[in-house]
Amino acid sequence: xxxxxxxxxxxxxxxxxxxxxxxxxxxxxxxxxxxxxxxxxxxxxxxxxxxxxxxxxxxxxxxxxxxxxxxxxxxxxxxxxxxxxxxxxxxxxxxxxxxxxxxxxxxxxxxxxxxxxxxxxxxxxxxxxxxxxxxxxxxxxxxxxxxxxxxxxxxxxxxxxxxxxxxxxxxxxxxxxxxxxxxxxxxxxxxxxxxxxxxxxxxxxxxxxxxxxxxxxxxxxxxxxxxxxxxxxxxxxxxxxxxxxxxxxxxxxxxxxxxxxxxxxxx
Amino acid sequence: xxxxxxxxxxxxxxxxxxxxxxxxxxxxxxxxxxxxxxxxxxxxxxxxxxxxxxxxxxxxxxxxxxxxxxxxxxxxxxxxx
Ligand SMILES: [Zn+2]
Numbered sequence: 001x002x003x004x005x006x007x008x009x010x011x012x013x014x015x016x017x018x019x020x021x022x023x024x025x026x027x028x029x030x031x032x033x034x035x036x037x038x039x040x041x042x043x044x045x046x047x048x049x050x051x052x053x054x055x056x057x058x059x060x061x062x063x064x065x066x067x068x069x070x071x072x073x074x075x076x077x078x079x080x081x082x083x084x085x086x087x088x089x090x091x092x093x094x095x096x097x098x099x100x101x102x103x104x105x106x107x108x109x110x111x112x113x114x115x116x117x118x119x120x121x122x123x124x125x126x127x128x129x130x131x132x133x134x135x136x137x138x139x140x141x142x143x144x145x146x147x148x149x150x151x152x153x154x155x156x157x158x159x160x161x162x163x164x165x166x167x168x169x170x171x172x173x174x175x176x177x178x179x180x181x182x183x184x185x186x187x188x189x190x191x192x193x194x195x196x197x198x199x200x201x202x203x204x205x206x207x208x209x210x211x212x213x214x215x216x217x218x219x220x221x222x223x224x225x226x227x228x229x230x231x232x233x234x235x236x237x238x239x240x241x242x243x244x245x246x247x248x249x250x251x252x253x254x255x256x257x258x259x260x261x262x263x264x265x266x267x
Numbered sequence: 268x269x270x271x272x273x274x275x276x277x278x279x280x281x282x283x284x285x286x287x288x289x290x291x292x293x294x295x296x297x298x299x300x301x302x303x304x305x306x307x308x309x310x311x312x313x314x315x316x317x318x319x320x321x322x323x324x325x326x327x328x329x330x331x332x333x334x335x336x337x338x339x340x341x342x343x344x345x346x347x348x
Contacts, residue, residue, distance in 0.1 A: 003293070012289045018324050022293045 001026035007099065011053055019215045025053065029099070031212045034058040034121035036109060036137050038085035040192065041127030041151045043075035044201030045208070046102075050093040052209060056101045057093065058121055061085045062108040072194035109133060111256035114140040123211055125204055126150040127197075131178035132259035138163065138171035139256055142247045149207045151200045156193050156228040158200035161219050161238065162207045165247075168221035173241040173248075178259055196228055271329055271342055273305035274298060280309040280338065287313035288320050291343070295326060298345050303329065306341040314339040 001022065003011070014020045014028075031054050035042045038061035046057055065076040065088050073085075080088035086104035093102050105117060109128075114136060118124050124146050126137045134150065141148040145165040152159045163170050203224065210216045225234045246253040275298055279290050287310055294304055308314060318328040321343050329342040 008286065008289055008293075012285050015289050016285055016292060016320070022296050 001029060007053075010097070010099075014052070020213060024213045024215075027212050028053050028209065029055045031123070032056040032058070032121045033123045033125060033208055034060065034118050035125045035127055036060050036133065037127035037129065038073075038075065038089045039063070039069065039127060039129060040072045040153060040197030041201045041204065042125070043073045043089060044198050045125050045127055045151075045205045046089055046093055047075055047096065048202060048205040049208060050097045050100045050102070052205070053097065053099055054208075054212070055099075056103060056121075058103040058105055058117070059086045059089055060105040060107060060109055060117055061089075062106055072192065072197050074198070109136065111136060111258045114256065115144055118144060118146060121146070123208055124148045125208060127201065127204070131184060134171060135178050135259065136256060139246050139253060141165070142170050143254075143256070147211055149204045149211070151204045153192055153196050153200050155191055156196065158196050158226045158228075159223055160200055160203045160207065160226075161223045162211070164211075164218065164220050169238040169240045170244060170247040172246050172253075173244045174223065174238050176241075176245060193228055196226075199226055199228070271303055271344075273342060274302035276305040276307070278307045279313075280307060282308070282313075283310050284313055284316060288317055291317050291321070292324070295321070295324075295343065295345055296348075300345050300347060302345050304343045304345065306343065308339050308341070309337045311339075314341070317341060318343075 011025050014025050015022055033049055033054050035046050038059050046059060049057055063085050065080045065083050065085055067081055069076055075089040075092040084106050086106050090102040090104050093100060107113060124141050126134060126148060128134055148163040150161050150171060207218060210218055221238055223236045223238050242248050245251060275294060277290060277294050279287050287308060291306055298304060314331060318331050318341060321328055325347045327344040327346050329344055332340050334340050
């Protein structure tokens with residue numbers, strides 16, 4: 001890849017890293033990453049991947065920006081309230097780095113469209129805020145054999161894990177089924193410290209860049225848990241479940257499932 | 268020691284850190300292991316920092332020479348990708 005003078009300046013702190021160099025920066029420039037959700041996690045993940053020069057970012061979200069989002073969703077602002085989140089975030093990302101192509105996918109993800117939505121991308125990031133979507137994205141990535149960087153946040157705690165097809169666990173190896181709707185905190189109960197998605201999204205973006213570069217150790221077979229109140233990071237081993245219903249030896253889930261009944265946030 | 272004939276030469280006069288090293292690193296990346304890069308520069312700090320960084324990256328510094336009042340010439344042999 002031939003860099004313009006502007007690109008040499010922009011990416012110089014990457015190029016001088018032995019693990020990146022010009023070749024690594026060229027890999028970043030040709031990568032295509034799909035981000036599910038342009039909310040708390042999707043904003044920082046997309047923002048940092050844009051700064052890093054990821055060639056194509058597909059942003060999937062069907063919501064519009066609300067005032068209550070601005071406490072944590074850093075790609076939106078008071079002037080984009082009411083605007084589709086994908087458009088608001090795309091404007092922010094394009095202002096940061098015009099090298100990046102931001103594809104706005106204003107759709108609610110479902111079992112009928114997800115495989116088509118992710119098929120042109122190398123890596124999928126889950127920044128969704130609900131269990132039905134998290135399981136749907138997991139199952140779709142297992143079936144489509146796409147690496148998935150999954151993140152979740154609640155109150156003061158966040159989790160990150162990286163799922164590489166054929167190399168370790170998937171989300172269902174960890175928790176076979178979504179929790180029943182009654183056990184999931186309702187919207188009113190589910191507070192979150194505004195900076196928490198910045199920490200977790202930053203970790204997700206880091207995993208994406210390592211996947212692209214093929215460098216370092218991924219959170220494969222591991223769940224990283226961050227507790228913001230205690231300031232602790234804890235890694236929990238997640239073995240692959242040979243009886244996993246989607247990635248196990250005899251999978252029972254061979255078609256995608258939409259869990260829709262009774263979950264908060266699905267409207 | 269016999270004279271080394273460089274396989275590639277770059278002139279980075281007028282550039283300052285970190286672009287001096289960015290240009291030098293991209294040039295080394297584009298070469299084969301065993302080949303020698305000649306760098307002409309006029310930024311004094313880079314005459315020390317480029318050889319150090321190249322060695323940190325596993326390359327071999329063959330020569331650092333002040334050739335006149337303003338310029339230095341470095342010879343770097345690529346040892347690894
Ligand atoms: Zn599994």
